[in-house]
Amino acid sequence: MSPLDETTDAVVATGVGKVFPAGNVTALEGVDLVVRSGEFVSLIGPSGCGKSTLLRLIADLDAPTSGTLTVFGKSAEKARIDQDYGIAFQQAGLLPWRTVSANIELPLELHGVGKAARKQRSAELLSLVGLTDFADRFPDQLSGGMQQRIAIARALAEQPSLLLMDEPFGALDEMTRERMQTELSNICAETGAAVVFVTHSIPEAVFLSDRVVVMSPRPGRIETVLSMDLGSASERAESLREDTAFFEMVTAVREALHQGAPARGVDDR
Amino acid sequence: MNGPASSAALRIGAPVALGVVVLVAWQLLVTLAGIDDYLLPSPLSIVEQMIEFWPALIAAIASTGLNALIGLVVGSIVGIAAALVASLSRFFDQLTAPIVAALAVVPIVALAPVLNTMFGADSEVGRRTMAGLAVFVPVFINTLRGLQQTRPVHRDLMRAYAATRPQTLRVLTLPAARGYIFTGIRIASSLAVISALVAEYFGGPRGGLGSLISTSASTSAYARAWAYVVGGIVLGLIFFLVTAALERLASPMSRSLTVTGRSK
Numbered sequence: 058m059s060p061l062d063e064t065t066d067a068v069v070a071t072g073v074g075k076v077f078p079a080g081n082v083t084a085l086e087g088v089d090l091v092v093r094s095g096e097f098v099s100l101i102g103p104s105g106c107g108k109s110t111l112l113r114l115i116a117d118l119d120a121p122t123s124g125t126l127t128v129f130g131k132s133a134e135k136a137r138i139d140q141d142y143g144i145a146f147q148q149a150g151l152l153p154w155r156t157v158s159a160n161i162e163l164p165l166e167l168h169g170v171g172k173a174a175r176k177q178r179s180a181e182l183l184s185l186v187g188l189t190d191f192a193d194r195f196p197d198q199l200s201g202g203m204q205q206r207i208a209i210a211r212a213l214a215e216q217p218s219l220l221l222m223d224e225p226f227g228a229l230d231e232m233t234r235e236r237m238q239t240e241l242s243n244i245c246a247e248t249g250a251a252v253v254f255v256t257h258s259i260p261e262a263v264f265l266s267d268r269v270v271v272m273s274p275r276p277g278r279i280e281t282v283l284s285m286d287l288g289s290a291s292e293r294a295e296s297l298r299e300d301t302a303f304f305e306m307v308t309a310v311r312e313a314l315h316q317g318a319p320a321r322g323v324d325d326r
Numbered sequence: 327m328n329g330p331a332s333s334a335a336l337r338i339g340a341p342v343a344l345g346v347v348v349l350v351a352w353q354l355l356v357t358l359a360g361i362d363d364y365l366l367p368s369p370l371s372i373v374e375q376m377i378e379f380w381p382a383l384i385a386a387i388a389s390t391g392l393n394a395l396i397g398l399v400v401g402s403i404v405g406i407a408a409a410l411v412a413s414l415s416r417f418f419d420q421l422t423a424p425i426v427a428a429l430a431v432v433p434i435v436a437l438a439p440v441l442n443t444m445f446g447a448d449s450e451v452g453r454r455t456m457a458g459l460a461v462f463v464p465v466f467i468n469t470l471r472g473l474q475q476t477r478p479v480h481r482d483l484m485r486a487y488a489a490t491r492p493q494t495l496r497v498l499t500l501p502a503a504r505g506y507i508f509t510g511i512r513i514a515s516s517l518a519v520i521s522a523l524v525a526e527y528f529g530g531p532r533g534g535l536g537s538l539i540s541t542s543a544s545t546s547a548y549a550r551a552w553a554y555v556v557g558g559i560v561l562g563l564i565f566f567l568v569t570a571a572l573e574r575l576a577s578p579m580s581r582s583l584t585v586t587g588r589s590k
């Protein structure tokens with residue numbers, strides 16, 4: 058967890074490109090993006106446009122082939138080693154031989170947090186994602202949506218100042234999804250964490266984000282960036298979903314998407 | 327509760343019933359058809375011999391069992407350690423691959439006379455070495471396989487957490503390999519007993535199952551030879567059951583599944 062320096066941007070990407078040598082795929086090209094500290098930014102775009110790739114570059118799980126990328130003013134590698142971010146992948150990625158609570162405690166355990174503090178933290182997070190009763194189960198005994206919620210709890214375990222989330226709510230039913238969106242919104246308001254959030258859902262992006270980044274298909278580029286201007290995360294309530302301003306933003310994002318390309322893989326939920 | 331219990335009863339009961347039927351048929355065949363003892367002794371005469379030579383039988387099981395156990399433990403430790411090194415170092419992997427492939431096709435039994443001479447006729451070391459070699463191969467191969475079972479998303483996770491190599495080994499690589507390692511050990515357990523027993527056919531100290539089987543057979547005590555064969559079967563079974571139980575104990579998931587199964 059880095060010192061929350063309000064003046065340092067969470068992510069600064071300048072002309073970032075990524076070419077995969079396998080098949081010579083250009084996944085990203087000339088991506089310029091600034092995510093300010095505490096800002097919620099969603100990435101939306103057709104399937105295969107490089108959203109996950111961009112997230113992986115920020116997380117230093119892959120290296121860009123061109124351009125520069127800094128996270129809290131340092132190299133992505135340094136930020137990863139300093140544990141400045143928490144991450145939730147497109148797949149839950151829980152360790153099947155660990156119980157639910159042991160999975161949530163994994164990052165704490167690796168970073169030397171004591172047993173009692175770990176227990177307390179995992180209990181907090183379990184109640185946050187509504188799975189307290191499942192603490193001693195194993196992941197295989199849970200539904201896909203429940204596993205995904207555990208993975209989100211795990212990403213939040215160390216209260217990171219940057220959250221990287223790749224379609225974390227994709228496997229959830231609509232009710233749980235909206236509840237988790239509201240929770241995430243509250244968490245961000247509380248912790249002041251910056252979030253880079255990949256989604257296929259336009260309303261989800263609009264509800265959660267300060268800005269929505271619309272990407273175009275291969276080679277992945279930033280098509281447009283839309284500011285949501287729907288108030289800060291703490292002011293956003295369920296009622297926002299029925300607000301006309303909300304629908305206007307949904308329409309604006311949809312139009313931006315359709316301009317770029319036939320919106321394959323993007324739904325209007 | 328009824329379902330699993332009755333299926334367990336069936337699972338154990340059916341083979342036992344079959345065994346009894348076979349034994350009775352065997353006894354009847356031998357007595358009614360008057361088959362000679364050297365061809366096929368009757369189950370009752372074998373049991374008689376087992377009772378008569380009970381202390382020697384138990385001592386033989388213990389002696390061969392100890393050799394097999396030492397071979398199993400040492401062979402497994404060396405096999406797991408070598409697989410770990412091979413998984414960490416490509417060079418070592420490529421170095422050992424042909425050696426292991428060669429070991430896998432060499433009938434370990436063929437080494438018995440050589441090893442016996444190597445370690446001296448009055449030593450158990452040759453036999454233990456044979457058991458250890460027989461164990462090493464399946465444990466090494468299975469462990470190496472198991473160490474390659476980590477999923478990309480889990481490796482990404484470890485990288486995201488900036489986990490050190492020993493940490494990754496402890497929380498990811500080894501647990502992912504656990505099932506494979508235990509499968510290797512379970513396969514190896516029978517091989518350990520077979521090798522320790524067969525090694526005794528080629529001389530060395532007396533008193534184990536293998537040497538008593540060959541002495542009994544060569545002095546025409548056929549039923550006694552069979553009594554020691556039964557001892558060998560029992561020993562193999564013990565090794566198999568203990569390693570299978572260890573495998574269950576070592577898996578946190580199967581432990582929890584049996585718990586939830588019982589509570590239902």
Ligand SMILES: Nc1ncnc2c1ncn2[C@@H]1O[C@H](COP(=O)(O)OP(=O)(O)OP(=O)(O)O)[C@@H](O)[C@H]1O
Pocket residue numbers: 077078079080082083084103104105106107108109110111275322
């Ligand atoms: N390791 C890799 N090797 C080669 N090509 C890759 C690799 N990873 C991704 N790609 C390619 O890069 C492009 C972008 O992939 P990416 O996973 O970032 O898309 P995405 O926007 O996350 O799609 P989705 O919405 O379906 O998750 C795709 O064409 C994909 O085939």
Ligand SMILES: [Mg+2]
Pocket residue numbers: 108109110147223
């Ligand atoms: Mg993706």
